[in-house]
Amino acid sequence: MGKSSKDKRDAYYRLAKEQGWRARSAFKLLQLDEEFNLFENVTRVVDLCAAPGSWSQVLSRVLIKNEKFGRCAWEDREAKFRQRMLNVIPSESSQEDSQQETKQDVEMANTQDESTSRPDVKIVSIDLQPISPLPGVITLRADITHPATVPLLLKALDPSYDPETSTNQQAQQPVDLVISDGAPDVTGLHDLDIYVQSQLLFAALNLALCVLKPGGKFVAKIFRGRNVDLLYAQLKVFFEKVYVAKPRSSRASSVEAFIVCINFQPPAGFKASLEEPLGVGSRLAELQEQQQDPISQSEPSKADDGITEVILEDLSGADNKNRWIAPFIACGDLSAFDSDASYKLAADHVSLPPVQPPTAPPYKRAIELRRQNGGAYGKPVVAK
Numbered sequence: 001m002g003k004s005s006k007d008k009r010d011a012y013y014r015l016a017k018e019q020g021w022r023a024r025s026a027f028k029l030l031q032l033d034e035e036f037n038l039f040e041n042v043t044r045v046v047d048l049c050a051a052p053g054s055w056s057q058v059l060s061r062v063l064i065k066n067e068k069f070g071r072c073a074w075e076d077r078e079a080k081f082r083q084r085m086l087n088v089i090p091s092e093s094s095q096e097d098s099q100q101e102t103k104q105d106v107e108m109a110n111t112q113d114e115s116t117s118r119p120d121v122k123i124v125s126i127d128l129q130p131i132s133p134l135p136g137v138i139t140l141r142a143d144i145t146h147p148a149t150v151p152l153l154l155k156a157l158d159p160s161y162d163p164e165t166s167t168n169q170q171a172q173q174p175v176d177l178v179i180s181d182g183a184p185d186v187t188g189l190h191d192l193d194i195y196v197q198s199q200l201l202f203a204a205l206n207l208a209l210c211v212l213k214p215g216g217k218f219v220a221k222i223f224r225g226r227n228v229d230l231l232y233a234q235l236k237v238f239f240e241k242v243y244v245a246k247p248r249s250s251r252a253s254s255v256e257a258f259i260v261c262i263n264f265q266p267p268a269g270f271k272a273s274l275e276e277p278l279g280v281g282s283r284l285a286e287l288q289e290q291q292q293d294p295i296s297q298s299e300p301s302k303a304d305d306g307i308t309e310v311i312l313e314d315l316s317g318a319d320n321k322n323r324w325i326a327p328f329i330a331c332g333d334l335s336a337f338d339s340d341a342s343y344k345l346a347a348d349h350v351s352l353p354p355v356q357p358p359t360a361p362p363y364k365r366a367i368e369l370r371r372q373n374g375g376a377y378g379k380p381v382v383a384k
């Protein structure tokens with residue numbers, strides 16, 4: 001397979017390298033923001049499962065650098081890119097323009113410009129893998145499913161936080177937005193992958209409940225499985241509005257989607273607890289009991305929130321009051337690239353290297369061993 005064939009098959013992969021993003025996932029967050037205005041009035045954000053860091057790059061560039069990725073700027077960039085993708089031979093000057101633009105993007109992502117930095121903004125990013133530094137972002141290498149990660153996070157947000165003497169509630173729940181793009185290493189065993197993903201999601205939700213301030217937002221990746229409506233109903237216990245969103249940069253062929261939860265409203269008397277975290281157990285069920293029947297709550301209307309496309313999913317199983325169907329929102333402009341399509345590349349197309357090669361890839365040791373043994377066709381290793 002040629003080096004540029006992935007560029008051809010995946011427009012967002014190519015666009016990410018052109019614009020200096022560490023991963024194509026950056027477009028998913030930008031398209032979610034386009035629809036839900038996620039970053040409005042946000043100064044404290046936690047990015048869970050953040051490596052290699054493209055979502056954190058978006059946070060850094062939007063919140064610290066005050067860069068605008070509104071529809072106009074975004075479409076302007078796309079128009080240029082589309083022109084090249086459609087093999088309209090660019091003039092030399094437009095090629096130079098685009099090279100200059102790419103260079104600036106990379107530089108903006110890697111330098112701290114004091115004049116645009118925002119001391120009031122705090123961004124904390126967590127992953128099992130190390131994350132290369134980003135302007136204004138505190139990075140933690142930790143497991144989001146481990147209880148010790150919450151005090152670590154609270155300390156990163158507020159250095160005066162003392163896990164010995166303060167409770168999580170005393171930490172003033174300082175966060176406006178928690179985002180999580182967590183994904184386990186996919187095994188291909190569909191049910192197992194969905195199960196592990198749901199464990200990551202519950203860990204992210206528990207963490208969010210410990211740090212979110214009332215009114216805060218929570219966005220997380222989900223794999224839509226058979227009983228996903230139970231999950232939506234559980235989230236509805238804590239948030240006024242819950243949507244399931246599919247950005248155009250997320251492949252239609254993938255079960256991936258994002259839940260977007262708006263206006264955190266913990267039930268009366270609810271205390272986030274690490275000792276007794278939420279899971280699929282009785283604690284959630286009790287909270288749901290206290291809530292009104294979620295199905296009877298009104299659906300958000302198009303006029304209410306300016307959302308352009310709302311499609312209700314199939315209501316099968318809605319007789320169970322623990323189920324609730326979240327409005328499904330397709331986001332990202334329809335003129336945006338189709339992530340399932342292959343695009344023709346210009347004859348002079350040059351495949352760019354990744355912006356941020358993986359810092360600690362799991363295959364690193366295998367490559368080292370292969371090199372030591374003379375490459376792929378070297379002597380086979382004889383176990384002693």
Ligand code: SAM
Nearest residue numbers: 025049051052053054055127128143144181183
């Ligand atoms: N949002 C990221 C970006 O834009 O660059 C991409 C995230 S990637 C799809 C999923 C990440 O989840 C991986 O980096 C993986 O290490 C992380 N992850 C999986 N399980 C985790 C856990 N238990 N704790 C922390 N991170 C985890």
